[in-house]
Amino acid sequence: MRTVYVNGEYVSEEDAKVSIFDRGFLFADGVYEVTSVLDGKLVDFPGHCARLRRSLGELAMGFPMSDEDLLAIHRRLVVENKLQEGLIYLQVTRGVAERDFLFPPEETPRTVVLFTQAKPLIESALAARGQKVATVEDLRWSRCDIKTVQLLYPSMAKMEAKSRGADDAWLVRNGQVTEGSSNNAYIVLEDGTIVTRDLSNVILSGITRRAVLKCARTLQMKVVERAFSVEEALTAVEAFTTSASGFVMPVVEIDGQKIGDGMPGPTAKHLREVYIAEMRKAAI
8 A cells, every 4th residue: 555645644545635626626727747766766856846846837836845845755755655666746736726717816725746656667568669659639738848737638649549559649730740648759860860859838848858868969879859740750760759657768660650670779779778877876
């Protein structure tokens, strides 16, 4: 039985409760972060805190808890749940108030929830075989740069991909790939150039994305941040995604068409190895 954190208390998951009047439940008025845990340590925790602060700021949602407070909660949950490898989910909502489209008073206490998920991250069968993706029209709102809890459409996209025999979806807007349903998307050109969508309001600024691109540049790999089409992706020699739960995940098929030789490519495999090694060294 997991121990979870709810509004200042550490309780059994069976005893955890949030009000039906919480704005996260009624309006998806909240943001979240997911931090990886390797060897019982937190991966890129400062990056996740910085993005959390940005998301909160974009929603004009004050948050009195310090990064040090959040770190202490994360670490206690790791210890309480004996978590060696997996994820910690953090969600902050605007709090409990009478249902009204207008924001409640600023002094309304925020709802803060954290829980752990034990799962293998390094030894991944999907990374070994490579994932198949299906392209789906990107019908999300235009502030995808804010990590909000309104994840219904990404869930629908994943289900559509599954119904088409794929592992995940790549979202497409005006013929250009924006990102994966819960990850950033990349292709590798014949000359070895790594291409990924440039940052804007239509994609999330991935914490793993930033770290992986830093690894790539340190390895003297050429990186270009720009839009790319589905057609260009289908002619790439490799493709992959990055996320906190998947690290670097090779893509071997798009819409039923093999990418390269249909096997995880050397660029993705090398970046995955280097990223994991670097994050293990830097984890806190």
